[in-house]
Amino acid sequence: MLSPESLKKIDREVAKYPAEHKQSAVMSALRIAQDEKGWLAPETIAFVAHYLDLQPIAAQEVATFYNMYDLKPVGKHKITVCTNLSCTLMGAESAVEYLQRKLGIGFGETTPDGRFTLKEGECMGACGDAPLFQLNNRKICAKLSPETIDAILAGLE
Amino acid sequence: MANTPKGQNEVIFHSIHLPESWKLANYLAVGGYDALKKVLAEKMPPDEIISQLKISALRGRGGAGFPTGLKWSFMPRNYEGDKYLVCNSDEGEPGTFKDRDIILYNPHQLIEGMIIGGYTLGAKVGYNYIHGEIWEAYERFEEALDEARAAGLLGKNILGSGLDFDIHAHHGFGAYVCGEETALLESIEGKKGQPRFKPPFPASFGLYGKPTTINNTETLASIPYIVRHGGQKFLDLGKPNNGGTKIFSVSGHVGKPGNYEVAMGTPFSELLAMAGGVRGGRKLKAVIPGGSSVPVLPAEIMMQLTMDYDSIAQAGSYLGAGSVIVMDDTVCMVRALERLSYFYFEESCGQCTPCREGTGWLYRIIHRIEHGLGRPEDLDLLDSLAGNISGRTICALGDAAAMPVQGMLKHFRHEFEHHIQHKKCMV
Numbered sequence: 001m002l003s004p005e006s007l008k009k010i011d012r013e014v015a016k017y018p019a020e021h022k023q024s025a026v027m028s029a030l031r032i033a034q035d036e037k038g039w040l041a042p043e044t045i046a047f048v049a050h051y052l053d054l055q056p057i058a059a060q061e062v063a064t065f066y067n068m069y070d071l072k073p074v075g076k077h078k079i080t081v082c083t084n085l086s087c088t089l090m091g092a093e094s095a096v097e098y099l100q101r102k103l104g105i106g107f108g109e110t111t112p113d114g115r116f117t118l119k120e121g122e123c124m125g126a127c128g129d130a131p132l133f134q135l136n137n138r139k140i141c142a143k144l145s146p147e148t149i150d151a152i153l154a155g156l157e
Numbered sequence: 158m159a160n161t162p163k164g165q166n167e168v169i170f171h172s173i174h175l176p177e178s179w180k181l182a183n184y185l186a187v188g189g190y191d192a193l194k195k196v197l198a199e200k201m202p203p204d205e206i207i208s209q210l211k212i213s214a215l216r217g218r219g220g221a222g223f224p225t226g227l228k229w230s231f232m233p234r235n236y237e238g239d240k241y242l243v244c245n246s247d248e249g250e251p252g253t254f255k256d257r258d259i260i261l262y263n264p265h266q267l268i269e270g271m272i273i274g275g276y277t278l279g280a281k282v283g284y285n286y287i288h289g290e291i292w293e294a295y296e297r298f299e300e301a302l303d304e305a306r307a308a309g310l311l312g313k314n315i316l317g318s319g320l321d322f323d324i325h326a327h328h329g330f331g332a333y334v335c336g337e338e339t340a341l342l343e344s345i346e347g348k349k350g351q352p353r354f355k356p357p358f359p360a361s362f363g364l365y366g367k368p369t370t371i372n373n374t375e376t377l378a379s380i381p382y383i384v385r386h387g388g389q390k391f392l393d394l395g396k397p398n399n400g401g402t403k404i405f406s407v408s409g410h411v412g413k414p415g416n417y418e419v420a421m422g423t424p425f426s427e428l429l430a431m432a433g434g435v436r437g438g439r440k441l442k443a444v445i446p447g448g449s450s451v452p453v454l455p456a457e458i459m460m461q462l463t464m465d466y467d468s469i470a471q472a473g474s475y476l477g478a479g480s481v482i483v484m485d486d487t488v489c490m491v492r493a494l495e496r497l498s499y500f501y502f503e504e505s506c507g508q509c510t511p512c513r514e515g516t517g518w519l520y521r522i523i524h525r526i527e528h529g530l531g532r533p534e535d536l537d538l539l540d541s542l543a544g545n546i547s548g549r550t551i552c553a554l555g556d557a558a559a560m561p562v563q564g565m566l567k568h569f570r571h572e573f574e575h576h577i578q579h580k581k582c583m584v
Contacts, residue, residue: 016284016325018239021365023347027330058347065349065506068289068331084251085449085496086408086482122333122500123251123449124290127408127480128415138292 001047006036010051022052026062030069031137039070067122068137075110075117077156080134083120086127095131095144096120102149115156162427164394164402164420168382169375173262179297181304184265190310192381193269196276197318201384203234203277210380212388214400218255219245219336219373220448220477222466231360232278233368241369242274242283244377245341249288249333250557251449251500252480255404256374258416260287260294263378264301268324270380272311275322278370282323285374286341289329298326333504337552338371340506351508352552373478375404395421399465403476407432409483410439421465428464428481439485443568447477449497450557452564453490474564489584490569491576494561495520495527501558512555515546519562526573529580536573539566 002010010029017024029048034040040063049059063069070078081099083092100106103116110117124134129142141152172178172187184190195201210226217223232240244267246256259267271283287295302324305311313321327345329335335344339353342364363369379401383391392400399421405428408414412433419428425444435441441456446464452474454462462468469476484493502516519542522535543559543566550556566573575583 016327018365021346024327024345026347027344028328031328031330052347054347061349062347066289066330066332083496084500085445085493086252088493088496089409089482089484089488090414121290122331122503123249123253125248125254125257125288126291127252127254127482128406129254130408130414134290137289140291140293 001044002033002036002051006032007051010048014052023054023058026052026054026059027066030059030063034069039073073110076115078117078119078136080119080121080137082122082124082130082132082134084123084127086123087130087132090130091144092131095133095149098146098149099133102153116153162419162423162431164418164423166402166418167394167420168391168402168418169259169263169266169378169404170416170418173258178262179264179301181265181301181308184263188385189265189381190269192384193272193310194316196273196384197316197320203279206273206277206384209383209388213383213391214388214395214398215376215379215383215391216399216466217373218375218379218403218478219248220250220475222476225372225376228360228372229274229277229370231358232370233361234279236279236368239282239365239367240278240280241364241367242271242278242280243338243341243345243364243369243371244271244283244285244374245336245338245371246285246287246294246374247329247336247341248374248478249290249336250478250480251497252406252408252445252482253448253478254406254408255416255479257288257291257294259374259378259404260291260298264298265305266381267298267374267378268301268305268311270377271324272315272320272322273380273384274370274372274377276320280370281321282325284325284327284345284364286327286329286335286345289331292328295326295328302326332506333500334506334552334554337554340552341371342369349506351506352554354551396463396465399467403464403479405464405479405481407481407483409481410436410485410488411483412436419464422463422468425459425462425464429483432483435483435485437485439487441483442486442488443484443490445474445480445482445484445561447475448480449482449500450553450560451475451477452560453568454564455568473567487584489527489582490565490572491523491527491582494565495523497561498523498558501554505554505558509550509552509555511546511549512558515542515555516558518542519546519558523562526576529576531573531577531580533577535577536566536570 013025013028335350340350344350359369444459498520502520546555
């Protein structure tokens with residue numbers, strides 16, 4: 001269900017915690033599974049639970065509580081824009097407007113070609129670089145303007 | 158050119174100007190791990206370290222400002238079994254972004270502080286819980302841990318001293334409430350991040366039910382300085398009861414948003430000038446001095462204050478994590494509060510009814526005021542709601558949702574009244 005590479009990564013996370021507390025690795029395991037599959041289907045969550053000797057509901061609870069897990073398919077690139085106060089003061093609304101126009105989608109939507117999903121996010125803890133978005137749960141793209149947005153999107157596959 | 162501000166980059170960001178300051182070799186070159194070496198070579202008694210912390214007046218940098226030396230003294234000394242030290246790098250409160258820079262630019266000082274913490278508290282393992290959205294910091298920290306292990310600074314028999322202590326990074330995945338220390342422990346245990354009842358406090362029943370001390374990133378990264386130079390020198394950097402320097406994260410309408418490490422007690426006006434002043438030469442309207450959950454203060458009050466716990470508290474707000482959100486005269490306070498209230502509504506974990514339901518009420522009422530549908534009785538309703546959430550929930554997220562509302566209505570009530578009466582903004 002998951003590749004040997006992913007399982008190896010999960011094993012590395014499990015080793016961080018006491019042997020009787022494998023559950024501690026469930027957050028990372030779900031993240032690793034999502035990286036491989038693109039999103040967390042119910043059977044992926046169940047697999048992760050089984051791998052860590054947990055009831056499926058234990059992994060399901062975690063997957064539904066933390067908002068960086070995707071419980072539905074997303075585009076190849078997920079763009080999560082912070083619209084909280086510090087970002088809004090620095091022009092997040094214009095950045096959102098520009099992104100929505102450029103991609104032709106609203107929050108929570110995916111482009112028809114499956115390349116981009118746009119999401120509204122909460123504070124990323126990088127307000128000094130506002131306005132910003134997070135790309136694919138990995139990279140904070142800072143000080144957005146039409147020019148920087150164009151450059152970032154042009155650099156993506 | 159003005160003189161260098163007092164305490165600038167003295168404790169945490171002293172090497173930030175150096176290339177690749179995060180590398181072990183570069184940290185060692187500026188005296189890194191000397192504090193740990195001193196502790197191990199002198200077999201410094203844990204009581205002596207705690208007493209230096211008490212002298213230093215180091216207070217928790219995560220927002221609560223609790224004296225660190227006192228917190229460390231709560232850990233049971235003769236407990237047989239595992240104890241834990243946990244670093245809280247889960248900063249997700251709007252306006253807060255200092256721990257990210259500490260981990261990115263000086264991760265080894267945090268590691269050194271945590272090892273000294275493990276030694277003092279008798280913990281063999283530490284976890285650093287890193288905010289989910291800052292993956293680059295998580296990776297940087299993992300690399301620093303590998304470097305430290307390879308150099309014999311971390312793991313079994315540290316530097317041949319017989320001390321065993323290891324650290325692991327735990328990656329969050331998007332939940333503001335996990336910055337609350339008991340929710341954070343639940344999250345490390347692999348559960349939903351819902352805060353626990355206190356008591357029991359983590360010092361007696363923490364991670365996996367074992368005695369646990371939880372400190373903020375900046376707090377732990379300050380420890381090596383105190384051990385190396387003594388508590389008194391740290392205290393002297395700041396002012397009585399507010400020792401040391403503090404990293405202030407300045408965001409919003411300033412010329413140069415960013416992190417500024419200066420002495421506790423630095424006048425706000427000086428901090429504002431360092432951050433480039435109000436953007437575009439506009440007029441300062443208001444400041445949220447300690448992160449989105451503390452009450453807002455109008456410009457005329459703020460300009461009189463110094464940046465330390467006691468000064469801000471006397472003005473009716475909190476220093477919090479030192480997260481300063483600056484707003485100029487173009488800002489509509491109803492709109493600002495609407496966005497903040499949405500945040501708490503979105504992030505409430507749903508465990509306590511007053512918070513789960515109350516944050517939704519707050520948001521919906523402010524939303525309708527902002528959109529011209531406010532009713533004359535709404536302001537009293539907001540007051541009543543905020544009062545009924547405060548102090549009636551397991552954790553402080555309820556208070557965090559109520560305080561911005563109370564602060565806005567105290568200082569900018571007229572803007573809300575104007576919105577309700579004229580169905581539009583006065584700004």
